[in-house]
Amino acid sequence: MTSAASKPAPSGRQMTLQPGPGQEPRAALLRAANINPGTGLATDYLNHFNEAIMLLEMIPDMPECAEDFLAWHPLSYREHFMASNFKARQLAIEAYESADAGVRADFDNITSTMTSILTAVGAAMREVRQDKTRATLALQATGWVKPLVAAAGGIINGGADADVDYIMTH
Template sequence: MMTVSAIKALVDEGDARADTSKVPRLSTDFLNRYSEALMLIELAADDDGVVDDLRAWRSVTYREHFEGSPLRCTPSALAAYDRLAPACRAGFEDLCRAMSRLVETATALLAERRVGLEPATIVEVASDALRRQISRAAQFINANGTVEIGNVESRVLQAEIDALLAR
């Protein structure tokens, strides 16, 4: 995993080669959607009513998020997204789908309340995995899509989800 300073070095290197006022930038505002889901998952261990809020949570794509957004950064965020190399965009979209599946799986498990599967365990596993995935997505966005997002940790995440479901 890249450190913040390594990402900053990559961004600074890219910025040195371009006029940053003219270079469209990706925006982390999109990740607020997943941060909200994370907060709800963490609250669900102590409050059964939060599960209804989690059921109402919906995943949207990066493009959908900004197409419906009044933020000033919207044109830049969409332009930067359009400029991503297809493989980079696909890796980011795969990561977003993995985060959405995690939220949906945690929601289903918290709603089901299976005997032997404590809500605290679900919350612990799901929140840790989601926090790591949000961090990876933030690194990608902060580097303006110039870092390799990779799929290795996504497979690890899916294995964690599968193990949780097997309990």
């Protein structure tokens, strides 16, 4: 049975959601920056993938948006924050780098999968010229990536909503 201070991570690891003694000032700093103090991760990174999803969702109704999607390029967690206007970008990068290795591996696995899907769909869209084919690719990609964004959000927020093994095998 888990305590109120921890929840099982998708991989069965325990993630501390409450700071230990003496860690409250850091936890407060992380919370103020919209970084989960229990995981060291920030949901702001998911905006990078949500942008791609938004562009993909527009393609069936506005085929010219395919060009906007094709201009999207993957960014690592560090690259995203370095390029962003996020106020606490250095803190976000430091918290990510010092996050539990297992939690970070679960998170990186999902974000790597999203990046692979989006990159492959972009490559396929570059090969085809028919709007209908591009729309089909866009719809398929959003169906694959949206659940992964939700799973990544679950990991960021402590793993309560993410079952990584299930999502990655279905």
